[in-house]
Amino acid sequence: MxxxxxxxxxxxxxxxxxxxxxxxxxxLFYVISLPxxxxxxxxxxxxxxxxxxILYLSYRWIYIPYKESNKVLRLFSDGYIFKGVFDLRxxxxxxxxxxxxxxxxxxxxxxxxxxxxxxxxYLALQNQINPHFxxxxxxxxxSEAIIEGVExxxxxxxxxxxxxxxxxxxxxxxxxxxxxxxxVENYCTIQRFRFGEKINFxxxxxxxxxxxxxxxxxxxxxxxxxxENAIFHGIEPKMGKGLVTxxxxxxxxxxxxxxxxxxxxxxEEYVHLLNYKLKGASLTYIKKDKETGGIAxxxxxxxxxxxxxDEYGIYLYSKAGAGxxxxxxxxxxx
Amino acid sequence: MKEEILRIANVTxxxxxxxxxxxxxxNIFKGEIMGLIPLDNHGKSQLIELIxxxxxxYFGRIYFDDQLVNYYEHSSMTKNRVYLIDKExxxxxxxxxxxxxxxxxxxxxxxxxxxxxxxxxxxKLLKQLGIEIDTEQYVSELxxxxxxxxxxxxxVINGAQLIILDKLSNFLSIEELSFFxxxxxxxxxxxxxxxxxxxxxxxxxKICHRVALFEKGRITKIIxxxxxxxxTLEPYILSFTHHPVADEQNNQAGILKCQNLCTENLKQIxxxxxxxxxxxxxxxxxxxxxxxxxxxxxxxxxxxxxxxxGGKEIPLVKERNLLLNGVAxxxxxxxxxxxxxxxxxxENLTFLIDRKLKRSTIQKKVLNSxxxxxxxxxxxxxxxxxLWGLTMxxxxxxxxxxxxxxKPKVVFVMQPFSHADMYLRGRIIELxxxxxxxxxxxxxxxxNISDTLxxxxxxxxxxxxxxxxxxxxxxxxxxxxxxxxx
Numbered sequence: 001m002x003x004x005x006x007x008x009x010x011x012x013x014x015x016x017x018x019x020x021x022x023x024x025x026x027x028l029f030y031v032i033s034l035p036x037x038x039x040x041x042x043x044x045x046x047x048x049x050x051x052x053x054i055l056y057l058s059y060r061w062i063y064i065p066y067k068e069s070n071k072v073l074r075l076f077s078d079g080y081i082f083k084g085v086f087d088l089r090x091x092x093x094x095x096x097x098x099x100x101x102x103x104x105x106x107x108x109x110x111x112x113x114x115x116x117x118x119x120x121x122y123l124a125l126q127n128q129i130n131p132h133f134x135x136x137x138x139x140x141x142x143s144e145a146i147i148e149g150v151e152x153x154x155x156x157x158x159x160x161x162x163x164x165x166x167x168x169x170x171x172x173x174x175x176x177x178x179x180x181x182x183x184v185e186n187y188c189t190i191q192r193f194r195f196g197e198k199i200n201f202x203x204x205x206x207x208x209x210x211x212x213x214x215x216x217x218x219x220x221x222x223x224x225x226x227x228e229n230a231i232f233h234g235i236e237p238k239m240g241k242g243l244v245t246x247x248x249x250x251x252x253x254x255x256x257x258x259x260x261x262x263x264x265x266x267x268e269e270y271v272h273l274l275n276y277k278l279k280g281a282s283l284t285y286i287k288k289d290k291e292t293g294g295i296a297x298x299x300x301x302x303x304x305x306x307x308x309x310d311e312y313g314i315y316l317y318s319k320a321g322a323g324x325x326x327x328x329x330x331x332x333x334x
Numbered sequence: 335m336k337e338e339i340l341r342i343a344n345v346t347x348x349x350x351x352x353x354x355x356x357x358x359x360x361n362i363f364k365g366e367i368m369g370l371i372p373l374d375n376h377g378k379s380q381l382i383e384l385i386x387x388x389x390x391x392y393f394g395r396i397y398f399d400d401q402l403v404n405y406y407e408h409s410s411m412t413k414n415r416v417y418l419i420d421k422e423x424x425x426x427x428x429x430x431x432x433x434x435x436x437x438x439x440x441x442x443x444x445x446x447x448x449x450x451x452x453x454x455x456x457x458k459l460l461k462q463l464g465i466e467i468d469t470e471q472y473v474s475e476l477x478x479x480x481x482x483x484x485x486x487x488x489x490v491i492n493g494a495q496l497i498i499l500d501k502l503s504n505f506l507s508i509e510e511l512s513f514f515x516x517x518x519x520x521x522x523x524x525x526x527x528x529x530x531x532x533x534x535x536x537x538x539x540k541i542c543h544r545v546a547l548f549e550k551g552r553i554t555k556i557i558x559x560x561x562x563x564x565x566t567l568e569p570y571i572l573s574f575t576h577h578p579v580a581d582e583q584n585n586q587a588g589i590l591k592c593q594n595l596c597t598e599n600l601k602q603i604x605x606x607x608x609x610x611x612x613x614x615x616x617x618x619x620x621x622x623x624x625x626x627x628x629x630x631x632x633x634x635x636x637x638x639x640x641x642x643x644g645g646k647e648i649p650l651v652k653e654r655n656l657l658l659n660g661v662a663x664x665x666x667x668x669x670x671x672x673x674x675x676x677x678x679x680x681e682n683l684t685f686l687i688d689r690k691l692k693r694s695t696i697q698k699k700v701l702n703s704x705x706x707x708x709x710x711x712x713x714x715x716x717x718x719x720x721l722w723g724l725t726m727x728x729x730x731x732x733x734x735x736x737x738x739x740x741k742p743k744v745v746f747v748m749q750p751f752s753h754a755d756m757y758l759r760g761r762i763i764e765l766x767x768x769x770x771x772x773x774x775x776x777x778x779x780x781x782n783i784s785d786t787l788x789x790x791x792x793x794x795x796x797x798x799x800x801x802x803x804x805x806x807x808x809x810x811x812x813x814x815x816x817x818x819x820x
Contacts, residue, residue, distance in 0.1 A: 068407050075406060080393055089408055209335070247558075251338045251363075253400065265569070272552070275357050279344050279393070311343060311395055315359045317555050322569035325556070327359070329343075 010066065017058070024051055065090035079280040081310050144193065159189045174217035174333065177255075181214070181246065184223050188244070191231055198242050199231060205248045213248065216255050217333040219303050225296035226259045226314075226326050234263020234324050250332055254312075257328040266318040278314050280305070297326070304330060336363040338400060339496050339527045340385065345394030347380055354380035356551040357394075362496065367518060367528045369542030371535055373571065374755045377551030378531070382498055385529070387413050399495060417489035420500035423481045427474040431484055432456045434473055439492040459487065463517065478620065479510040486517060490526060497521075498529045503537050504752040507620035507781040515541045533751070533759075534784060535567055572760050589775050590661065590744040595639035597625045601799040602639070607744060607792075612766065612776040614790040615801070616783055622799040623748070623779040630656060630663045630746045643743055658689065660743030667753045669729045672736075679718040680705055682732055686740045708735065727761050730754070734765035737774070744775045751784040759785050 007015070028051070031044055069088050076085040086104045091097035141156050163186045166179070175183075181203065188201040205213065227244055235242030247258040266274075278301045301314040308331050318324035340362040347355035354377040362368040372378045383389060388396065388404035388411055396404040398414045418424075425434045436442060436452040456469045467480050476484065482502070489497050499518075503511055518528055518541065532538040538545045539562040547555045547570050557566055588606030595603050599621045607613045617623040628634035629641070640647050643659045656663075665671050673682055684704060688696060709716045712735070715728055724732075737745050750766065751759050766776055766789045778786050787793070794801050 072407050075393065081406070084407070206336075250335050251400075252335060254338075268554075272356070279357060315344070317553070319554060319569050322555070322566075 081280060082305065084310055156193055159186050162186050163190060175220040176214065177216045177218055178214040180218060180223045184227050187224050187227060199235065200241060200243045202243065203246045213250060215334060218330050219307055222300055222328065225300055229296055230259060230261035230263065230324065234261040238263045253332055255330045255332045258325055260323060260325045262323040265320045265322045265324055267320050271316050271318045275316050339364050341397040343395045345396060346392045347384060348392045354551050358553050360546050360553050360556060362527050362529060364527055365522045365525045367522060367530050367542045369538035369545035370529055370531045371538055371545060371547050372531065372755060373547060373549040374757055382418060385414065385498060386416050386418060387411065415494050416496045416498060417492065417494035418498045418500065419482060419485050421505045423485060425473045425481060425485060429473060431467060431469045431471055431473065434484060435488050435491060439488060441491060441493065478505050482506065482514060483517065490521060496527045496529065500531045501533060503532065503782040507618055509619045572756055589644060591642040593640050593642065596637045597634060599625045599799045603801050605794055605801060607775040607777055609775055610770050610773045611792065612770055612778065612790045613792045613794065614778040614780060614786045615794045615796055617781050617796045619798060620781045622796045626779055627748050630661060632656065662737050662742040662745045664733060664745060664747045666749040668733045672733055673721055673729060675721040678720060679716055679732065682721065683708060683736055683739060685736060690740055704739065727758055730758060730761060731765060734769065738768060738772060741772060742774060744777060745769060746777045746779060748779045750778060763788050
């Protein structure tokens with residue numbers, strides 16, 4: 001981070017304030033050194049009281065809001081928050097407030113959302129043209145055709161067709177949870193041609209919930225990239241059967257979706273690093289090498305934060321050998 | 335649809351450069367008992383403090399009853415409607431039960447205290463809950479269970495929506511805990527939520543709807559009730575194995591025998607323990623083991639009966655008599671009670687040795703010899719000029735090494751695992767096994783089985799001051815006890 005040379009404006013204000021305080025204290029000592037009579041006592045008391053009130057008010061009205069605003073700016077520069085920086089509790093002055101609002105207008109989060117969506121589309125497209133993906137899928141079709149006959153080829157082709165159609169279609173609108181789950185099931189069907197019974201998918205939803213919950217709106221392609229991660233990074237390297245579970249819970253204002261797998265899990269420090277990255281919204285990850293990992297997670301998290309705000313997003317629980325839980329927090333939109 | 339009472343989102347709390355809570359994320363629903371198992375104790379008290387009061391955080395957001403009450407920019411320092419119940423009671427000891435419940439709460443606005451009416455109300459309330467406590471009693475006269483129940487009722491009447499229960503099994507016996515848990519379930523139906531902090535998953539799994547594992551200031555896993563299996567937990571916890579003592583040692587005659595011991599809470603108990611054997615006395619209703627501890631410490635005289643050490647009767651006049659005859663006692667939470675922080679490690683280690691050598695000063699060559707012998711066990715810590723800065727693991731080791739050096743015939747240990755996190759419990763098991771290998775008999779006094787079965791060779795169950803059950807009757811134990819069996 002570049003450091004500007006010279007005093008910042010607030011540093012100068014604090015310097016002048018400190019000089020004033022020193023002056024007042026010096027004046028206090030001068031008054032104490034004077035011969036004391038009743039009048040000076042009264043003056044002294046009033047003087048001390050005034051200094052105490054000034055110091056207290058300066059602390060509550062100036063120092064604390066100044067520190068809070070500084071902290072918000074620091075968190076913004078460190079990538080922890082994005083939208084929060086525009087909603088400071090106390091702005092430095094009216095002009096800085098106006099400047100912030102203008103800044104908010106200029107950078108327009110829509111552009112970032114667009115960027116993020118473009119990247120999601122790119123990831124999806126990359127999957128479609130990924131030679132391994134296509135090769136394995138086609139290989140599956142071929143094997144099935146030889147062994148089973150026509151019907152399974154039809155089923156598989158249908159699954160592929162549905163999956164591609166859903167993935168390529170308009171990313172702008174929100175999809176229903178039902179559509180997203182159908183896409184995930186479709187994706188698992190396709191993967192099952194390759195992995196066979198190793199891939200199992202199940203949905204858990206409290207019995208008391210009505211079907212309306214499945215009409216809740218969530219950003220398109222929120223679930224599939226996470227299930228894909230669970231299969232490729234969790235279940236594929238694992239011996240034996242794998243299970244991906246999608247748990248749905250709602251509160252009056254939020255939709256909580258947890259995607260769990262019983263795969264190989266992740267090292268503790270890597271989980272910590274990913275959770276650290278998932279705290280904020282930034283597009284820096286797009287520039288980074290794919291090998292740093294977790295791009296799909298970061299992309300989904302970014303889109304959620306940019307569309308709905310910093311308080312929503314993704315959190316990971318994982319340990320080597322213990323599987324992974326990805327908790328997605330979204331606003332409940334019916 | 336579930337309503338949330340508490341939501342902690344991405345909270346990081348740093349105090350003086352130390353990160354106590356590291357990006358933690360969890361929620362508690364209304365009417366839910368959420369378990370929290372701290373695998374180490376790092377950040378636990380900071381988390382409790384943060385839930386009780388909206389203190390400053392570095393990052394994150396905290397919602398209480400769906401309202402944002404604390405976030406990274408501004409912490410209001412206000413208190414949430416949360417009540418903490420732990421061993422240290424918040425009740426006023428010198429006031430009656432009625433006053434503690436009805437008067438000392440935010441909902442009481444009267445200027446005149448109508449004793450009769452309040453008593454009637456309190457009696458009615460307790461009757462509804464099926465609790466028999468005399469409301470005219472002073473709190474100081476109540477048992478720990480009764481105090482805990484009164485605190486719970488007081489918390490609910492005070493309007494607490496979330497109640498934190500901190501390691502109840504440290505001070506409530508199995509029977510008491512079971513009764514208290516029924517009360518918790520009753521209150522969950524009224525929408526009260528609980529954060530149930532427990533040392534052991536067996537205890538938490540029995541009562542909690544979900545359980546969060548907490549380690550290094552992070553929530554590492556949230557387990558839902560249907561996933562409560564040992565396999566789910568296996569990657570997260572240490573497994574302790576039991577090494578029984580050699581049979582030849584068990585065939586020896588009892589080194590310590592208690593014959594026909596009677597006190598106010600002990601009813602003619604008889605037991606013996608052999609050299610190198612570990613015996614656990616599990617007090618189901620928390621009435622008798624305190625008397626045994628007081629007998630061993632010389633604070634209590636038995637009404638009848640005697641204690642024989644090596645076949646010789648010991649007059650129970652002073653603690654010194656027992657210690658000189660080879661009977662030592664390690665209290666619950668021994669570090670602050672038995673160690674001296676401002677003197678050196680070696681001085682702490684050799685604290686009792688003067689009695690053994692029967693000399694007021696210990697020769698330098700003896701000290702040097704001890705120092706070199708224990709350097710192999712503790713490393714450079716043996717040279718520490720004081721105990722400040724040593725880890726809890728080292729301090730616990732010092733407590734047990736002191737007796738390893740003194741080599742008494744029997745050591746009574748009160749609730750050895752009660753204040754320890756998972757890693758420390760592993761160390762205590764090693765330390766007890768060290769004492770056993772040295773031929774020292776161990777008598778563990780416990781109200782909860784905890785990890786004692788990982789070291790114990792024989793288990794005696796005490797109920798209402800009677801020893802009623804021995805180890806071969808394990809199958810009759812309550813489910814929580816048998817769940818721990820090796």
